[in-house]
Amino acid sequence: xxxxxxxxxxxxxxxxxxxxxxxxxxxxxxxxxxxxxxxxxxxxxxxxxxxxxxxxxxxxxxxxxxxxxxxxxxxxxxxxxxxxxxxxxxxxxxxxxxxxxxxxxxxxxxxxxxxxxxxxxxxxxxxxxxxxxxxxxxxxxxxxxxxxxxxxxxxxxxxxxxxxxxxxxxxxxxxxxxxxxxxxxxxxxxxxxxxxxxxxxxxxxxxxxxxxxxxxxxxxxxxxxxxxxxxxxxxxxxxxxxxx
Numbered sequence: 221x222x223x224x225x226x227x228x229x230x231x232x233x234x235x236x237x238x239x240x241x242x243x244x245x246x247x248x249x250x251x252x253x254x255x256x257x258x259x260x261x262x263x264x265x266x267x268x269x270x271x272x273x274x275x276x277x278x279x280x281x282x283x284x285x286x287x288x289x290x291x292x293x294x295x296x297x298x299x300x301x302x303x304x305x306x307x308x309x310x311x312x313x314x315x316x317x318x319x320x321x322x323x324x325x326x327x328x329x330x331x332x333x334x335x336x337x338x339x340x341x342x343x344x345x346x347x348x349x350x351x352x353x354x355x356x357x358x359x360x361x362x363x364x365x366x367x368x369x370x371x372x373x374x375x376x377x378x379x380x381x382x383x384x385x386x387x388x389x390x391x392x393x394x395x396x397x398x399x400x401x402x403x404x405x406x407x408x409x410x411x412x413x414x415x416x417x418x419x420x421x422x423x424x425x426x427x428x429x430x431x432x433x434x435x436x437x438x439x440x441x442x443x444x445x446x447x448x449x450x451x452x453x454x455x456x457x458x459x460x461x462x463x464x
Contacts, residue, residue: 231299232352238300239307239354254284254294260308263301264340272342277301302346307354309340310347313363323451325367326385330447333360334389341397344390372461373454381454388446 238256262283266275277298281291295301314332316325337344347357361382368378416427 234296235352260304263305264309267342307356309343310336310356313359322367329364330385337393344394384450
């Protein structure tokens with residue numbers, strides 16, 4: 221039995237080869253009939269409908285009308301399959317206008333990332349932890365960092381801005397995915413109102429906030445509000461640094 225470190229290193233090497241140097245064909249066996257993109261899309265279709273847990277090599281093989289052993293000629297296992305699904309599902313990074321202000325670029329970047337997570341909710345949980353990133357994922361990071369070039373932020377701060385934006389987008393996308401027919405605030409409001417009924421004196425601030433949000437149409441703006449506040453904070457930092 222191989223030591224765990226050796227197994228991890230082997231899997232990492234396979235992932236790097238698969239994502240960064242995808243083979244044009246299996247090295248042995250019959251002439252290839254599948255592509256890595258087709259395999260990834262088959263996995264995505266299952267995950268979009270039934271969740272990531274429903275994705276198995278057997279089910280993907282059946283959807284492609286091949287045997288599981290045939291599928292293994294292209295993809296070593298589920299870890300590698302999910303990595304391909306992420307790379308295909310997230311897709312290539314958005315093209316941002318280079319002449320637009322950094323704030324406009326990052327706002328557009330975050331909204332497009334939110335859209336990808338909304339379309340593929342399973343990707344939120346599949347893209348956590350230390351793992352091998354593909355060229356598309358790194359391309360998204362490159363776009364965001366490049367938008368901040370020319371500002372007074374150093375490299376670590378640029379990365380932190382990206383982390384903040386991704387965190388906001390991921391959190392909201394996860395909440396929305398859990399309630400597919402409603403927004404989180406729409407789903408929460410009736411339950412909150414029922415719980416608060418009879419306890420108005422104990423939770424006056426919360427009661428007032430819920431009532432005010434309904435009266436002023438201040439619900440379901442979490443994406444806009446969060447992005448604006450994050451970017452406001454970055455703008456304030458840059459403004460402070462620009463002072464003599």
